[in-house]
Amino acid sequence: MRRMAVYAALAIICFTAVLAHAAETISITVSRGDCLVCLCEKYLDDPANDWQKIARLNHLSNPALIYPGDVLVFPVDLLKGIPLTGVVTFLKGKVEFLPAGGLSWIPLKLNTTLMQGEVIRTLKASAVQISYKDGDVLFLRDNTRLRIVSARARTSHNRVYEMFLEAGRAINTIRRSTGKKVRYRVRTPTAVAAARGTEFRTRVEGNKVTRVEVLKGAVNVAADGRVVDVAAGHGAVVRPKETAPQVASLLPPPRPLAVKSLYRQMPLEFSFSAVAGATAFRVMLARDAALKDVVKEKTIRPAAVLRVVGVKDGVYFIGCRAIDRFGLEGSFDQPVRVKVRVNPLPPFIKYPKSKAALKEHKIKLVWLKVGDAAAYHLQLAADKTFTSPIIDTKDITGTAYQTTKLAYGTYYFRLSSIAADSYEGVWSDAGCFTLIPPPPAPPIEPPKLGKDKHVHIRWRNIGPDITYQVQIARRPDFAALWLDKTVKKAELSFVRPKKAATYYVRTRAIDSDGYTGNWSAPQSFKIRHKWEGWAFGAFFVTLIAITM
Numbered sequence: 133m134r135r136m137a138v139y140a141a142l143a144i145i146c147f148t149a150v151l152a153h154a155a156e157t158i159s160i161t162v163s164r165g166d167c168l169v170c171l172c173e174k175y176l177d178d179p180a181n182d183w184q185k186i187a188r189l190n191h192l193s194n195p196a197l198i199y200p201g202d203v204l205v206f207p208v209d210l211l212k213g214i215p216l217t218g219v220v221t222f223l224k225g226k227v228e229f230l231p232a233g234g235l236s237w238i239p240l241k242l243n244t245t246l247m248q249g250e251v252i253r254t255l256k257a258s259a260v261q262i263s264y265k266d267g268d269v270l271f272l273r274d275n276t277r278l279r280i281v282s283a284r285a286r287t288s289h290n291r292v293y294e295m296f297l298e299a300g301r302a303i304n305t306i307r308r309s310t311g312k313k314v315r316y317r318v319r320t321p322t323a324v325a326a327a328r329g330t331e332f333r334t335r336v337e338g339n340k341v342t343r344v345e346v347l348k349g350a351v352n353v354a355a356d357g358r359v360v361d362v363a364a365g366h367g368a369v370v371r372p373k374e375t376a377p378q379v380a381s382l383l384p385p386p387r388p389l390a391v392k393s394l395y396r397q398m399p400l401e402f403s404f405s406a407v408a409g410a411t412a413f414r415v416m417l418a419r420d421a422a423l424k425d426v427v428k429e430k431t432i433r434p435a436a437v438l439r440v441v442g443v444k445d446g447v448y449f450i451g452c453r454a455i456d457r458f459g460l461e462g463s464f465d466q467p468v469r470v471k472v473r474v475n476p477l478p479p480f481i482k483y484p485k486s487k488a489a490l491k492e493h494k495i496k497l498v499w500l501k502v503g504d505a506a507a508y509h510l511q512l513a514a515d516k517t518f519t520s521p522i523i524d525t526k527d528i529t530g531t532a533y534q535t536t537k538l539a540y541g542t543y544y545f546r547l548s549s550i551a552a553d554s555y556e557g558v559w560s561d562a563g564c565f566t567l568i569p570p571p572p573a574p575p576i577e578p579p580k581l582g583k584d585k586h587v588h589i590r591w592r593n594i595g596p597d598i599t600y601q602v603q604i605a606r607r608p609d610f611a612a613l614w615l616d617k618t619v620k621k622a623e624l625s626f627v628r629p630k631k632a633a634t635y636y637v638r639t640r641a642i643d644s645d646g647y648t649g650n651w652s653a654p655q656s657f658k659i660r661h662k663w664e665g666w667a668f669g670a671f672f673v674t675l676i677a678i679t680m
Contacts, residue, residue, distance in 0.1 A: 156209065161204075168196070169183055177210060212286075213290075217246065217247055219262065220245075224260070225256070226255040229244075232247070233249075248283045259272060259273055266291060267307030275299070277300060294317045295319070304332055323344070325351050326354070327351040339372075346367065349364060350364065353368040369459065385454065386434070393471065400417075400470070412455040415429070415431075416451050416464075417448050423464065448470045450470050476555075477502055479560065481547065483496070491568050493538060493540065499532075506550055507528060507549075508526075509556060510528055516544050518562075522543075540568065540569040542564065570643075570648060571647070572650075573652040574593075574594055574622065575592050576637060578655060588624075589602070600641055606636070633659060635657055636655070
């Protein structure tokens, strides 16, 4: 039904009107049955107070006497006009509006029409753009509340807007066209900004301080009965209970320094050129060059480095403006294009843990799968700089890699992910591991036969917490073991074998973790038959040491 009011208002404009540009009036031809009061009620915004002005302007000695065919002149500034509707042409996040006389907030959607009397509010990380037919645009940043008090077209060339900005940030762009006139006024709790064909920002903060920053054209800022003209490149600050707005020049924009052609990892880091007189910088990273679709916004110290995390791969634009001691913000320079491609991310290393000490001479490297990785690139080197990689392969499609036998020592390795389009992401942090050699083989002393008919074997003591495995066999390949025993001391005594033969002995060390060393070089001893002793006149056992 409220849209029907617009169409009804359109019918009002179907009068015989002749525009007098210089005087800003319209001429209305009186029709049969018209009276001055009726015409004033039909066309004037405040007919009760302004009908007498119309009578004086038209030199009517008796306002009750007008006749069909008479031509009356009405000032454009007094006209009621046709309500203008704005259309939501950009929307980000959660934005709501409260219809005139309504009690419940309604979510805004793209292409929703908004009329005078309605209230708009943007929530955190939200923004909305409202566009009018003749090119006038209202853009609201997040945490803003604004009422469209009035939006009317008094004639085809005369538009009047009045907004009440209760809190937040509004950017007003008023299109100026030849032969057309726009009156645009933004009221705040402490000031009124009036403009005709311009671009300016208005901000109201929690302490009710109003700031107006003029980018193009000029704006009249009024407060407490005082009015100042603010030209392009200047701003005005109005604080509660102050007698007049304070005007200052806007600072020039800082420029991003050393912007990379491609950002491959988080955080994205940006620094900016110095600006004399700046107390802070406001930085915006947006998906569009107009900086409407902002993904990150932050106020930083002028010398600080901005670090950005949590943005998706894509193309962005970064802009920065300087803030002076009055809190006025300058304009953005041409936003700088920024390309981000962080994915595919490097995989998380599952095994081995960093700085692991491994008791082996080859290793299976294991990592977690990266969802958008088609393959992985692995490098393994003996130096932290990977100057001469021992392993450098890009054709790994799984999540593990088994090395061949490596020399004992310290190694460094890193991984990157490769996307289906062959784009390779950044390297992971380098992992480090050390391959520890096993305990050395303990050399065996020549076996000895004691008078107690025991064989005594000794070998070098490797150190504390070491046990030893001893094997004795009648074959040098130890295929058939006569004895296989683990002892804690570096010696072993046993009753000599009854069967005459050559016996072979070897041993190896085992540390407290069960890490087993290599076998020692075998030694041998020989047990003779008794008749062999009689043949030589005595029973004896000859022990022979053989180094294999």
